[in-house]
Amino acid sequence: MHILVVEDDEVARDYLAKALREVGHTVDVAGDGLDGLHKASTATVDLVIVDRMLPKLDGLAMVQSLRATGRKMPVLILSALGEVDDRIMGLRAGGDDYLTKPYHMSELLARIDALARRGAAAGEEGGTKLKLADLELDRMTRKVLRNGKKIELTAREFQLLEFLMRHSGQVVTRTMLLEGVWDYHFDPQTNVIDVHISRLRQAIDKDFEKPLLHTVRGAGYSLREDE
Amino acid sequence: MAPERRFRGVLSTSPFRFAIVYSLVFAIAAAALLLVVNFAVSRVVDSSTDNLIESEMQGLREQFLVLSRSDFIALVEQRSQNQDVRGAVYLMVDPQLKPVAGNLPAWPKIAAEEGKWIQFKIEVPYGEETREHQMRARRFPLAGGFRMLVGHDVQERQDVKSLMMRSLIAAVVLTLLLGLGGGYWMGRRILTQARAISAVATQIMSGDLSQRLPVREGEGELNTLAREINGMLDKIEQLTLGMRTVLDSAAHDLRTPLNRLQAAADGAMSQLLPGSVERRVLERVTVEVDRMRTTLNALLRIALAETGTVAREAVDLSELVASVVELYAPLGEERGIVLDSEVNTGVQVQGNRQLLAQALANLIDNAIKYTPDRGHIRVLLHNLVAGPEVVVEDDGPGIPIDKRELVLGRRVRLDEARKFPGSGLGLSLVAAVTKLHGARLVLDDANPGLRVSLRF
Numbered sequence: 001m002h003i004l005v006v007e008d009d010e011v012a013r014d015y016l017a018k019a020l021r022e023v024g025h026t027v028d029v030a031g032d033g034l035d036g037l038h039k040a041s042t043a044t045v046d047l048v049i050v051d052r053m054l055p056k057l058d059g060l061a062m063v064q065s066l067r068a069t070g071r072k073m074p075v076l077i078l079s080a081l082g083e084v085d086d087r088i089m090g091l092r093a094g095g096d097d098y099l100t101k102p103y104h105m106s107e108l109l110a111r112i113d114a115l116a117r118r119g120a121a122a123g124e125e126g127g128t129k130l131k132l133a134d135l136e137l138d139r140m141t142r143k144v145l146r147n148g149k150k151i152e153l154t155a156r157e158f159q160l161l162e163f164l165m166r167h168s169g170q171v172v173t174r175t176m177l178l179e180g181v182w183d184y185h186f187d188p189q190t191n192v193i194d195v196h197i198s199r200l201r202q203a204i205d206k207d208f209e210k211p212l213l214h215t216v217r218g219a220g221y222s223l224r225e226d227e
Numbered sequence: 228m229a230p231e232r233r234f235r236g237v238l239s240t241s242p243f244r245f246a247i248v249y250s251l252v253f254a255i256a257a258a259a260l261l262l263v264v265n266f267a268v269s270r271v272v273d274s275s276t277d278n279l280i281e282s283e284m285q286g287l288r289e290q291f292l293v294l295s296r297s298d299f300i301a302l303v304e305q306r307s308q309n310q311d312v313r314g315a316v317y318l319m320v321d322p323q324l325k326p327v328a329g330n331l332p333a334w335p336k337i338a339a340e341e342g343k344w345i346q347f348k349i350e351v352p353y354g355e356e357t358r359e360h361q362m363r364a365r366r367f368p369l370a371g372g373f374r375m376l377v378g379h380d381v382q383e384r385q386d387v388k389s390l391m392m393r394s395l396i397a398a399v400v401l402t403l404l405l406g407l408g409g410g411y412w413m414g415r416r417i418l419t420q421a422r423a424i425s426a427v428a429t430q431i432m433s434g435d436l437s438q439r440l441p442v443r444e445g446e447g448e449l450n451t452l453a454r455e456i457n458g459m460l461d462k463i464e465q466l467t468l469g470m471r472t473v474l475d476s477a478a479h480d481l482r483t484p485l486n487r488l489q490a491a492a493d494g495a496m497s498q499l500l501p502g503s504v505e506r507r508v509l510e511r512v513t514v515e516v517d518r519m520r521t522t523l524n525a526l527l528r529i530a531l532a533e534t535g536t537v538a539r540e541a542v543d544l545s546e547l548v549a550s551v552v553e554l555y556a557p558l559g560e561e562r563g564i565v566l567d568s569e570v571n572t573g574v575q576v577q578g579n580r581q582l583l584a585q586a587l588a589n590l591i592d593n594a595i596k597y598t599p600d601r602g603h604i605r606v607l608l609h610n611l612v613a614g615p616e617v618v619v620e621d622d623g624p625g626i627p628i629d630k631r632e633l634v635l636g637r638r639v640r641l642d643e644a645r646k647f648p649g650s651g652l653g654l655s656l657v658a659a660v661t662k663l664h665g666a667r668l669v670l671d672d673a674n675p676g677l678r679v680s681l682r683f
Contacts, residue, residue, distance in 0.1 A: 009483055015490035022497065053479060080482035081475050084531055084581055085538045101486035102520055104513070105493035156553060182554060186528075186585040187521050189592050189653065195557040 006036030033057025052079035067094035074115035106219035173220035243414035250406020314380035322372030597623035
């Protein structure tokens with residue numbers, strides 16, 4: 001994937017570019033908003049990572065201009081500001097996701113994967129049935145089947161599973177789950193998400209030979225077929 | 228609360244109430260004045276008429292003694308014709324009450340004693356028609372069975388009196404109507420401006436500091452007040468924006484090096500084998516970075532909540548409380564702690580959903596942390612008359628009375644709490660969020676345990 005990194009902090013930019021190249025992305029960099037806007041508008045960029053505070057043209061203004069010219073690629077905004085409403089402002093300006101510094105590289109990579117997938121799968125959002133191996137989830141009837149056997153889930157467990165299935169094969173972080181399933185944007189002081197995951201795991205994996213819900217060490221969780 | 232509901236209507240505005248009170252006072256004053264004048268005038272007029280009749284009577288009595296009957300009759304006739312004294316009436320009758328002389332057609336049939344004042348009506352010709360006129364008179368006997376009546380037409384006086392009465396009523400009604408009308412008009416004017424001011428104030432209180440109170444053309448107390456409040460708002464906006472700028476640059480300056488540190492550690496770790504000494508050191512580094520980030524986030528959120536520059540919207544508190552309870556319940560169950568909740572539905576507040584959720588999450592997280600295994604936690608949301616109240620109650624060790632004020636301050640952890648993980652900022656954030664929402668944070672004894680309530 002061709003990713004443009006717009007970041008004025010040279011040290012952070014280099015680390016970020018290096019990490020993205022290591023996982024196989026093509027990376028372009030820009031040090032200010034104007035250069036970033038220019039590169040994002042001309043090159044065949046698939047995804048933009050942009051810092052909120054940039055010289056010459058502010059990160060939010062850059063995203064707005066980009067959207068105004070009709071560019072629809074996913075944009076992830078990085079911010080070193082005091083969040084809460086900054087996040088809303090970022091999304092309102094046209095960002096697709098928002099991450100506060102300092103972040104773990106694993107968190108950023110997971111979010112980039114999710115954004116890229118969302119961009120590619122934009123058309124199939126409306127599908128009512130999600131399927132992974134012998135696990136089936138019907139969003140209309142709100143029924144979950146594994147190997148044809150009905151699995152009873154609470155409303156929240158259903159939402160959690162739906163989120164994981166929509167991101168199947170990807171790493172999903174705890175923060176992504178808290179944001180995506182509960183719509184909360186704060187650090188829960190304790191790992192409340194882990195408990196919910198272990199309950200879901202009890203429900204969908206316990207009586208079956210091949211586990212589907214995996215823990216990815218130092219990153220989060222992944223719902224996938226292999227291993 | 229919508230400003231429309233806070234102002235019930237023109238009829239309850241103070242100008243309208245003032246107008247009612249004043250127009251009542253003026254109406255009563257006008258009525259009293261007219262009554263006094265009326266009374267005085269009729270006293271004067273009545274007594275002068277009565278005096279006139281009395282002296283006339285006296286004169287005629289004396290004349291009757293000295294004059295012959297025919298001369299007396301002539302005198303009565305002459306006086307009756309005399310137009311100098313308008314409205315004077317005379318009548319002399321014989322013992323059979325037949326008129327002998329005078330300008331009255333007949334002896335009034337009134338069963339009053341002779342010598343007393345009498346009132347009666349007679350028909351007075353007005354061109355083709357006749358009109359009833361009120362008469363006031365006295366009767367007295369003359370020698371030989373003759374009788375005499377001397378009186379006065381008081382119709383005019385009656386007319387004046389009833390005219391005065393009518394104008395009195397008209398004046399009172401008019402004063403009241405003008406007062407009510409004027410009061411209504413002023414009330415509406417004030418109400419329109421007050422509603423506009425209140426609408427803006429609501430917006431300002433919900434965080435939009437760029438709003439200003441509407442100022443009308445010209446002077447007037449409300450305008451002067453609005454201008455002064457606007458000046459004050461300019462100052463507050465300036466200060467708050469200043470604080471926000473300081474906060475943002477502090478956030479930026481602290482997060483940037485932390486971010487580099489995290490990126491450097493992440494970058495280096497990806498080159499190292501899991502389990503190697505270097506990697507373990509770097510893992511320790513990232514754990515510390517995480518801890519710093521958590522503390523920084525909490526401090527920044529507290530500071531942000533304290534600047535009051537946070538966007539607010541209608542928040543479904545019932546949904547929020549239920550969902551935070553649902554988020555934490557499994558965590559409690561891991562340790563056999565029962566998390567009970569009792570949530571009134573449909574409770575709404577103006578506020579910031581994320582901050583409210585975090586405050587509640589901190590309270591429940593604390594409760595779980597300090598409650599012994601197999602303990603009990605209750606979360607309540609009640610819509611009381613005074614406003615919604617959220618309560619988190621545990622049966623842990625509680626907080627001693629003398630230390631309750633203390634724990635709400637920054638970074639205070641009681642000695643007994645040091646064995647538990649945490650930044651010590653949890654309750655401070657709750658306090659800041661509570662204040663931001665204009666609510667009250669109360670720590671109480673749950674006997675045993677701690678009872679924390681947020682009263683909106």
